[in-house]
Amino acid sequence: MPIISFLLGVLVTWLIMSGLLAQGFALLVRIWWPSASRERELKVDQWLLNNTSEPSSSWNLLGYWKDTSQYRQACSEMAGLLADKSCISSQDSVLDIGFTSHDQLRIWLDYYQVNQLTAISSEEHQIVNALEACGQFSNLKLLRGSETSLDQMPAGSIDKLLALDCVYRFKKRQVFFSHARNVIRPEGTLAFTDMVLSRPFRDRREQRLINFFGRISGVMTEDMPVKENYQNILNQQGFEQVDIMDITDDVLSGFCFWFGQHYQELSSLTRSKMWIRLTLKTWFIRWMLHRQQLKYITIVAR
Template sequence: MNLVLFAVVVTLVLFFWIAKRQSADPYGEFHLAFNKLPTDKVEAAPRTEWLNMGYWKDTDVFPEACEALALKLVQASGCKPGGQVLDVGHGSGESLILLLTHPSMARPSQLTGITSLAAHHQRSQARVARLDQPVPVFLHAGDAVYRPGSHGHPLDPSSEDQFDTILALDCAYHFRSRTAFLRQAYGKLRPGGCVALADICFTPGALQTRWTRWVTAVLRLMPRENMVSTDEYLAQMRGMGYTVRLEDVTSDVFPGFIRFLGTRGLGWKTFGGLMGVFAGAGARFVVVVGTKE
């Protein structure tokens, strides 16, 4: 490694460390500040609790962009009225509330959710309980991927639960692993059901470069096994039995999210800069729908 490249690497690592330090939140609630609007009173809690990168095509407001990405995912899934829906990685519950209350949503007959942070699980339970709506909701705390001993896990192959739609909004690239999750999801879908993901993969060939692998490792966005190209992503799902379609929405996600982070102080601005490098290194934000025939 030459001295110039070494300096760049050290600088990026230092900036990333600063960003992580400034944005650290041991309670997993940093996103609440992101949801605050300029018109909100300082002491007031935000009206929404979104936690995704957003779909910025027609807005520059964080909660509006996040809702737009959630709506795009649900609409892509073709969610039908009266279906049984599993929302994986729902954070502190905003996507659950959208499925239960948004006027454009087809109401499920049953809604199940799972999220990995206990604090988010508890917060989601409290928020859903306050809603005046008739749909039964079952929430679980745990990893997205079922492992033996995970009592009550919605993807437990020994349970009789089945789903018409499984949603993973901006989270599946974190799973260990995404392929394990997709295989388990396939086993729990009814015929004609689908899994829909707002996810990150890479342009074909991008992962051949050390630079792309290094930037991804620095950002700590995903384990190595989830780093696949768009072509590999589609091939993996087809190999599991899915009929698949993929839409690349990178241009309506990364630039707007990076601009927003630039307004949130030095730490988040630095992280946004690294996200720009990540996109430039071949990362793609995609909406993927896999149907079980």
């Protein structure tokens, strides 16, 4: 017993002196009692991810790493992949729900030259940054809101609805799909990327464990569907044609590999507590991939 008590004392002392205990406690407080600090934390994460890119870059995606090892290019490729899968054209009225960077808006507006773009974000600083970076586009409309804001939009008013690397943060996917079906024209398209489970939970214990770690890492697993069930979920909401493509290796594995190198380059130049959210998210993805329990997919539904 004296030895165990001594070792526990050493461990607690190390956790306190290293700052890990304070960081962990602060993280749990932010998870269970969210506050206005979320906006500042998101800005920090974007800065860390884009630190070696051009100053104007503010991407906050996992990226598509099939033909690149650069973060900015991987994010551009992910946006381009979704746009190409949904067949965006210059005649389309497009809605981007949950955008995380003005960079993706510039791709829809500048490269694909959509006819009209409505972009919705829940973060005020994203709206402000988008207004500064894309204010010259008269066909851009910026709104603050969430996936639930779709129920306030006119029925059948959108040709293409895009959700780029954000659906796994939505609390209720089926509510989102229901509102999306209503706002999209009958011949229109819903295109998005999402994290899904590769198999059902074995038991309640495994479910509670994964949900706990997912909540800490910022990945909402409580409502995360199994890949094989996704088509039925969308069919039930009125989407008849559903195309699903598995891009797990080119997204999740690619991001984790890049992040490990990126962290090594910058960790000595930054405070360790700045990295805690990104590190936890990456750890959770790696852990789930090791368990062969996580997939990343693109879905196009009509």
